Amino acid sequence: MSAFAIRKLSFSYHADTERPGLFTDFSLDIEAQRVTAVLGPNGSGKSTILSLLLGYLRPHRGSIALFGQRLEGYSRTELGRHIGFVSQSGSLPFNYPVLEYLLLGRASRIALWETPTRKDLEAVKEAAGKAGIEKLVKRNVQELSAGELQLVAIARALAQEPKILLLDEPTSHLDPANALLIFRLMRRLSQEGLTVLFTTHDPLHARQAAQRAVLLKQGRLLFSGDAAEGLTAERLNTLYGVSFQEARIGGEAFPFLVL
Numbered sequence: 401m402s403a404f405a406i407r408k409l410s411f412s413y414h415a416d417t418e419r420p421g422l423f424t425d426f427s428l429d430i431e432a433q434r435v436t437a438v439l440g441p442n443g444s445g446k447s448t449i450l451s452l453l454l455g456y457l458r459p460h461r462g463s464i465a466l467f468g469q470r471l472e473g474y475s476r477t478e479l480g481r482h483i484g485f486v487s488q489s490g491s492l493p494f495n496y497p498v499l500e501y502l503l504l505g506r507a508s509r510i511a512l513w514e515t516p517t518r519k520d521l522e523a524v525k526e527a528a529g530k531a532g533i534e535k536l537v538k539r540n541v542q543e544l545s546a547g548e549l550q551l552v553a554i555a556r557a558l559a560q561e562p563k564i565l566l567l568d569e570p571t572s573h574l575d576p577a578n579a580l581l582i583f584r585l586m587r588r589l590s591q592e593g594l595t596v597l598f599t600t601h602d603p604l605h606a607r608q609a610a611q612r613a614v615l616l617k618q619g620r621l622l623f624s625g626d627a628a629e630g631l632t633a634e635r636l637n638t639l640y641g642v643s644f645q646e647a648r649i650g651g652e653a654f655p656f657l658v659l
């Protein structure tokens with residue numbers, strides 16, 4: 401079953417000019433309850449796809465369905481309950497305490513002027529535990545390192561209790577141990593029924609963490625399917641125009657960049 405079904409989508413940031421659009425007649429299915437990695441060179445359209453799936457950007461032609469219903473049919477609050485989003489990390493404008501920042505993840509479940517309930521606080525605590533940031537909850541967000549902030553942002557999205565988790569380069573600032581924690585978490589969440597979609601520049605991370613892979617080149621789909629099938633040295637050579645080789649570990653092939 402598809403969590404997202406993109407059909408014949410066209411999108412351009414420059415619709416009012418003659419410049420060719422980023423996506424033309426683009427179709428893609430994101431399988432539910434799986435971890436999918438989206439890869440492609442800089443500027444190939446990965447973040448734009450996430451913005452389209454979140455409803456932040458609208459297709460100029462074609463459609464996007466979420467669990468079989470067109471995205472426009474969902475209210476902002478409904479989308480907030482369905483989809484958790486972790487953007488590429490950046491600095492935050494306010495110096496929230498981490499606990500309050502995590503509670504922002506509950507925004508679509510707390511009515512205006514209501515205070516968080518015990519259930520909200522429990523969801524935040526559980527999310528902090530999953531992302532391994534319990535020791536950070538008393539700190540302020542502007543005091544955190546880039547990697548700590550990335551883990552906190554993941555916890556905030558989990559506190560939302562979404563059905564789908566979209567993550568834009570979620571491990572770009574993480575050390576190997578924390579990256580592994582997030583990969584394992586993504587796998588476990590998919591086993592628990594969540595659909596996880598993340599972008600990455602690291603084919604090895606994609607191969608290790610994801611069951612499915614989507615390869616994008618200049619807004620075109622080079623591959624969509626099983627990660628082990630898609631992330632071959634040959635395809636990655638075509639995708640990035642540099643040389644990859646495969647190393648066999650435990651009977652499986654993993655792609656490595658050749659210097």
Ligand SMILES: Nc1ncnc2c1ncn2[C@@H]1O[C@H](COP(=O)(O)OP(=O)(O)OP(=O)(O)O)[C@@H](O)[C@H]1O
Binds near residue numbers: 422445449
């Ligand atoms: N707000 C915008 N206005 C105009 N053009 C944009 C805008 N955002 C992105 N683009 C362009 O759209 C294309 C796709 O950008 P996008 O950010 O989706 O790529 P990406 O694959 O996520 O790149 P990266 O790996 O560098 O993060 C790029 O050519 C980019 O310059």
